[in-house]
Amino acid sequence: MASRVRESGWNNSLxxxxxxxxxxxxxxxxxxxxxxxxxxxxxxxxxxxNALGRNVLEILTSKGLLDDASNSKEFDRKLELLFGNGxxxxxxxxxxxxxxxxxxxxxxxxxxxxxxxxxxxRETCFMESRLK
Amino acid sequence: xxxxEILSTLLGSEVRGDLLVLFHRNPxxxxxxxxxxxxxxxxxxxxxxEVRELLVLGVLRQKRIGAxxxxxxxxxxxxxxxxxxxxxxxxxxxxxxx
Numbered sequence: 001m002a003s004r005v006r007e008s009g010w011n012n013s014l015x016x017x018x019x020x021x022x023x024x025x026x027x028x029x030x031x032x033x034x035x036x037x038x039x040x041x042x043x044x045x046x047x048x049x050n051a052l053g054r055n056v057l058e059i060l061t062s063k064g065l066l067d068d069a070s071n072s073k074e075f076d077r078k079l080e081l082l083f084g085n086g087x088x089x090x091x092x093x094x095x096x097x098x099x100x101x102x103x104x105x106x107x108x109x110x111x112x113x114x115x116x117x118x119x120x121x122r123e124t125c126f127m128e129s130r131l132k
Numbered sequence: 133x134x135x136x137e138i139l140s141t142l143l144g145s146e147v148r149g150d151l152l153v154l155f156h157r158n159p160x161x162x163x164x165x166x167x168x169x170x171x172x173x174x175x176x177x178x179x180x181x182e183v184r185e186l187l188v189l190g191v192l193r194q195k196r197i198g199a200x201x202x203x204x205x206x207x208x209x210x211x212x213x214x215x216x217x218x219x220x221x222x223x224x225x226x227x228x229x230x
Contacts, residue, residue: 051152053218
């Protein structure tokens with residue numbers, strides 16, 4: 001896992017993501033997607049477990065919340081149904097943990113977009129794969 | 133207080149989320165509000181009202197040790213509150229229940 005600290009500047013990251021993604025072979029892309037999914041699901045589990053305890057985590061798992069955690073729109077939708085306004089707080093906890101694991105700087109004062117934050121994290125995972 | 137209201141209070145702000153994670157990761161933690169603020173990378177001013185909300189809810193408690201007021205997790209109350217939250221979440225359908 002990366003230990004470098006990066007700025008999570010979003011403006012360039014979509015372009016970077018496209019070019020990084022294209023430069024990977026299908027096998028590398030598949031491995032990077034899989035690696036990202038594993039990191040994300042484990043981070044979501046830790047974040048929800050740490051914030052609301054194991055019982056709540058088990059209930060959310062049984063409701064399929066973690067079945068497709070890489071699909072940020074679907075995850076966001078389910079989280080909002082369950083937690084209402086609290087969903088944004090949980091998403092921030094997830095992104096903060098994820099960024100820490102990937103060495104991306106997190107700024108709690110900056111405006112927050114869960115989907116964009118996940119794209120930045122995914123791009124970082126892809127970069128890591130290209131460097132391997 | 134209903135499970136839904138407890139949930140709204142627990143996740144009422146990002147700082148409260150950070151406080152929950154801190155105390156759940158370190159359930160034996162006893163520290164001043166200043167110390168707690170430093171641990172989550174914030175200022176005392178930024179967390180004082182959030183700590184107060186959690187004290188009112190009962191998930192945190194306060195006591196005096198020497199010259200210092202310290203806060204700590206009330207584990208029994210925390211378990212009780214999270215059980216109410218879990219029971220509340222059980223009743224919500226998100227479409228893909230097993």
